[in-house]
Amino acid sequence: MLKAKTIDPAALELLKKAATDGIETVWDRYEAQQPQCGFGTLGICCRHCLQGPCRIDPFGNGPKAGICGTTADVIVARNLLRQVAGGAAAHVDHAYEAVEALELAAEDKINYSIAGEDKLRQIATALGLETPSKDTKALALEVVRVAYADMSNHSRQPLQWLLANAPKERIAVWQSLGILPRNPDREIREAMHQTTMGMDADPVNLVLATAKQGLVDGYAGLKLATDMQDILFGIPSPVVTEANLGVLKSDSVNLIVHGHVPLLSEKIVYWAKKLSAEAEAVGAQSIHVAGICCSGNEVLMRQGIPLATNFLAQELAIVTGAVDVMVVDVQCIMPSLAQVASCYHTELITTMPIVKIPGATHIPFTLENADETAQTIVRKAIAAYKKRDPRKVRIPDQRTTIMAGFSVEAITAALAQLNPQQPLKPLVDNIANGNIFGVVATVGCNNVKVTQDSFHVEMVKELVRNNILVAATGCSAHALAKFGLMNSEGTERFAGDNLKSVLTALGHAAGLGAPLPPVLHMGSCVDNSRIGDLVTAIARYLGVDTAALPVAASAPEPQHEKALSIGTWAVTMGLTTHLGVVPPVLGSKSVTELLTQGLTEVIGGKFYVETDPILAAQGLIADIRAKRKALGLTI
Known part of the structure; x- marks a missing residue:
């Protein structure tokens, strides 16, 4: 039965331990949800107004339209547009935080340096900004102003970040379809409006609006966030490290960074090195940082930090009994982590105002207090290490060398x-x-x-x-x-x-x-x-x-x-x-x-x-x- 859940030997071993320890995992909750709603699976359930929810009979024997007359085609297209807009919103919000961080760093208001000057000048050139004679921080502020202009664009002109970076042939195609995005926040807001009751009933138009959200994500989310992070933290170059849950260390303080935005995780890596003597003073060999999901990928790419595991096995990292602190920022964080952590000595720490979990410790993170927050989190991990029960520790002997x-x-x-x-x-x-x-x-x-x-x-x-x-x-x-x-x-x-x-x-x-x-x-x-x-x-x-x-x-x-x-x-x-x-x-x-x-x-x-x-x-x-x-x- 366990083999149907994962092909990862480390996860298989810890699933057995979870069962022994009485821990409910994502796989248990999935089984409890069966059978899942067929209407939702097909995308033909609508709850966009208070007259519903409405469901369309996929076999044609029951309702063929919602109460307002909406067809299955419109319901499916409308639901898809909202989902894609939700994904774009997550990445645009991430990008905005990175832009804000670059602005404050360039103004010397926070303790972040600009490590990627080459990337800064590369981006400035693409945006048509003069570069050779300009001071790094002054140029960074010019780049920031272009990004902010996209975020507050009230004209009909497309995103400058898109025009500067997208293939010209593609731009022509998107323009001919009328899907070039202007202001990412405006496009996401418009998608929410377009999908409310009594609005767009043309599935083709809704699908084209979905394509526009893809462009919002690609250029005001993905591209903008990566560019800003490369300017702040440097362009990644090849590193060699290891992956899988076997990277955790029984003789060290284990601190896991989990989420997606590297603004805090970069600081944690820095302070974990600086505070190693404090860990040694309580009997640990070192402070060992490992990553889950994309916060892990970010510090892997630039710092060589090993990867513990990916999304589905995040609970199992705590089940090892060896994780002292798991600190999370945003996205893909299971609320169940708090319940799993309560069964061990692990302290789950949330840091963002839009991610709070009952049972977790909340330590607010701001760009201005980044160093203080990181030090507090590292010291909490050291304190938790002293409470670790060796009888509950089982670290799978599974790890693989990787180049990233x-x-x-x-x-x-x-x-x-x-x-x-x-x-x-x-x-x-x-x-x-x-x-x-x-x-x-x-x-x-x-x-x-x-x-x-x-x-x-x-x-x-x-x-x-x-x-x-x-x-x-x-x-x-x-x-x-x-x-x-x-x-x-x-x-x-x-x-x-x-x-x-x-x-x-x-x-x-x-x-x-x-x-x-x-x-x-x-x-x-x-x-x-x-x-x-x-x-x-x-x-x-x-x-x-x-x-x-x-x-x-x-x-x-x-x-x-x-x-x-x-x-x-x-x-x-x-x-x-x-x-x-x-x-x-x-x-x-x-x-x-x-x-x-x-x-x-x-x-x-x-x-x-x-x-x-x-x-x-x-x-x-x-x-x-x-x-x-x-x-x-x-x-």
């Missing part, structure tokens, strides 16, 4: 070892000759409906075996890291011969003495913009639309609204975007066909749903083969 930190700049630097004048040429040449048959980006979550990590791992093994280069972010990156797909040995074990030869050449050129991994860890969920930047750069180099490239995307185990908003952005970029879990749209045949077929005719990309990992890989390969044929490349 593949920003676009790091990839370009590696390619420049082969061709300094045209760094992209070796990559493009190997795509053209078929050594790299195509590129697939795998992103997103775990979903309890899927055996944990199985879809990510099995699909990607099939892709790399067929010489498809994979770039990964978010919880997908965690999954692939745990199973050996992010190290040189993974190239030897899993990559097809042609891909292996390319990765070996690149690895040796970069001075590694071994191949690059078959899956490139490109960061957190917002760092999907790095993949967008790479795709844009390749398209620009070739002089073609991104929709023409042999590139696809996949969310193998999506669970969050953010996965839908990221996927929608990928579709607007012209990419075929696979979903391994069926979204709640099947209650409308017309909306389903529009998303999976009709969009291709007007926007270039489409959603592709396949719940079998091997068939999903084969479908993506077939799509890439068709793109190659259209470009006249070898197939």
Whole structure:
């Protein structure tokens, strides 16, 4: 029974311990929810006004419209638009915090430095700002003003961040469809208005509005957040560390950072090093920081902090009995963590005003008090260590070496070892000759409906075996890291011969003495913009639309609204975007066909749903083969 829940041996071991310890986990709660509501699963339940909720009979024997006359097509399209707007709102809010942090840092009002001056000048150039003679902090404030202008744009002009960074061919397509976003907050507000009772009843118009939300997410969320964080904390470069729950240490203070925004987690990493003597004074060897979800990915990329686990196993980290403090910021945080922590010595700490959990300790975080908050949290972990019960500790002996930190700049630097004048040429040449048959980006979550990590791992093994280069972010990156797909040995074990030869050449050129991994860890969920930047750069180099490239995307185990908003952005970029879990749209045949077929005719990309990992890989390969044929490349 346990094997159906996860393929991760560490998680399997801790699920048994959880059962012994009487701990309820996400898998138990999923089973208690069965059977789940069929109307909700199909997306044909509407509760947008107080006359409902209304449900449409999918078999045609009962109600065919809601009380107001809304059809199943409209209900499904309206629900989808709200979900994608919700995902975009999460990323835009994240980006806004990063912009605010850069502003205060540039004004010397907070204790954050500007570590990524190269990125700052790169962004300033793209925005058309003069750079050579300007002071770093003055230039940072100019960049901040452009970002704030987008956030407060009251004109009909599109987002400047989008115009400066998106492919020109794509901008023309989006403009022709009338979906270029103006002010992200305005677009999200408009989506909420558009989906209230008595508003839009045209499913096609609602789907186009959904595409606009994808652009909001892509450029006012993902791209903006990544750019700001690179300016503040520096551009990631390759690092080597480990992944899985075996990274926890029985003889050290274990402090886990969990969530998505690195503004606090970066400070915690700093103060964990500074306060190590205090940990040694209570008998610990060190203060050991590990990460869960995208806060983990962020400090991995820049600081080499190991990954503990991804979304679905966050409770199991506490079940080890070895976690002294788990500190959370925003997004993908299970409220159940407080209950699990209460059964051990672990202290769960919330930090953000919009994330409070009964039973957790709340320590307010602001940019102004970041150092004080981080020190308080680290010292709480030291104090908790003294309360640890060794009889309750079981750390699985599961950890895998991983290489991460593949920003676009790091990839370009590696390619420049082969061709300094045209760094992209070796990559493009190997795509053209078929050594790299195509590129697939795998992103997103775990979903309890899927055996944990199985879809990510099995699909990607099939892709790399067929010489498809994979770039990964978010919880997908965690999954692939745990199973050996992010190290040189993974190239030897899993990559097809042609891909292996390319990765070996690149690895040796970069001075590694071994191949690059078959899956490139490109960061957190917002760092999907790095993949967008790479795709844009390749398209620009070739002089073609991104929709023409042999590139696809996949969310193998999506669970969050953010996965839908990221996927929608990928579709607007012209990419075929696979979903391994069926979204709640099947209650409308017309909306389903529009998303999976009709969009291709007007926007270039489409959603592709396949719940079998091997068939999903084969479908993506077939799509890439068709793109190659259209470009006249070898197939």
